[in-house]
Amino acid sequence: MLSKVQVEEYNERGYIVVPDVLSRAEVKELQDVTARMVEESRHLTKGDERFDLEPFHSAERPALRRIKTPHLFDPAYARMVRHPGIVACLKSLWGDNVRADTGKLNLKTSGAGSPVEWHQDWAFYPHTNDDLAAVGIMIDAFTPDNGPMLVVPGSHKGPIYDHHEDGYFVGAIDVERTGLDVSGAVPLLAPAGSISIHHARLLHGSAANTSGAERRFLLYQYRAADAWPLMGMRVSFEDYERLIVSGTSTLTPRMKDVPVRLPFPARSGLTTIYEIQDKAKAKFFASAKPEPAMAR
Numbered sequence: 001m002l003s004k005v006q007v008e009e010y011n012e013r014g015y016i017v018v019p020d021v022l023s024r025a026e027v028k029e030l031q032d033v034t035a036r037m038v039e040e041s042r043h044l045t046k047g048d049e050r051f052d053l054e055p056f057h058s059a060e061r062p063a064l065r066r067i068k069t070p071h072l073f074d075p076a077y078a079r080m081v082r083h084p085g086i087v088a089c090l091k092s093l094w095g096d097n098v099r100a101d102t103g104k105l106n107l108k109t110s111g112a113g114s115p116v117e118w119h120q121d122w123a124f125y126p127h128t129n130d131d132l133a134a135v136g137i138m139i140d141a142f143t144p145d146n147g148p149m150l151v152v153p154g155s156h157k158g159p160i161y162d163h164h165e166d167g168y169f170v171g172a173i174d175v176e177r178t179g180l181d182v183s184g185a186v187p188l189l190a191p192a193g194s195i196s197i198h199h200a201r202l203l204h205g206s207a208a209n210t211s212g213a214e215r216r217f218l219l220y221q222y223r224a225a226d227a228w229p230l231m232g233m234r235v236s237f238e239d240y241e242r243l244i245v246s247g248t249s250t251l252t253p254r255m256k257d258v259p260v261r262l263p264f265p266a267r268s269g270l271t272t273i274y275e276i277q278d279k280a281k282a283k284f285f286a287s288a289k290p291e292p293a294m295a296r
């Protein structure tokens with residue numbers, strides 16, 4: 001669980017990093033299963049329901065930018081959704097009643113790894129109130145040069161920025177056009193086995209991985225059980241109720257006066273943030289391709 005000081009820090013800054021939530025054995029298991037997944041993608045030439053491939057992916061150098069809904073594909077990932085250390089932290093923030101949403105694993109392979117443009121998760125999935133957060137499990141150490149997540153402290157209390165371009169939702173903020181000030185951004189740096197919790201309205205993004213080390217980040221989304229999705233449920237009502245990880249559900253959503261702009265219209269056939277943001281013309285972060293010498 002979080003201390004009173006940690007809860008205050010989260011409420012004030014919109015994020016918190018908690019070290020040592022996972023054991024070494026849990027981290028090792030996640031590293032191993034992830035390496036196996038990358039190996040399984042080796043002969044793919046395009047993404048599928050499990051994998052979003054890096055643009056430079058090849059059989060010689062298999063590289064994923066995302067494993068989609070990893071909890072559906074391996075029990076080691078699934079166990080993390082209800083990890084007691086994680087659930088205890090969320091209960092400290094919102095009380096007993098907590099519901100999971102979905103999850104993803106963002107990989108940034110050494111010497112490359114796609115950036116994630118500045119955005120607010122809330123722009124993708126607004127709810128009836130904003131007690132929503134993403135928990136990021138650091139499968140590797142997050143260091144200044146391996147593309148750690150960057151956050152703008154306190155920005156969860158500010159506006160929801162425009163994530164549209166040319167009339168379409170692109171899931172990214174045009175920093176220049178909107179005059180967004182990201183000069184106060186800080187990187188979330190911590191050893192493997194730590195978690196970050198970031199508020200759904202917090203501004204965040206990440207640069208390419210220019211280091212020689214992997215950066216793998218397993219992200220699960222959670223919400224207070226009385227926050228209901230304005231975009232509708234992605235699953236059946238019965239499955240939605242099964243997403244409760246602590247306490248009980250309710251059919252009475254808690255309503256809060258929160259800024260909302262729905263992510264419509266959306267281009268069809270795009271599933272991951274990378275595919276959606278690829279369509280944005282304005283880019284803040286530079287992409288990186290692996291040096292030929294780094295092929296393996």
Ligand SMILES: O=C(O)CCC(=O)C(=O)O
Nearest residue numbers: 106116148149206217273
């Ligand atoms: O992987 C990262 O650094 C950022 C992740 C993120 O913001 C997302 O996938 O929505």
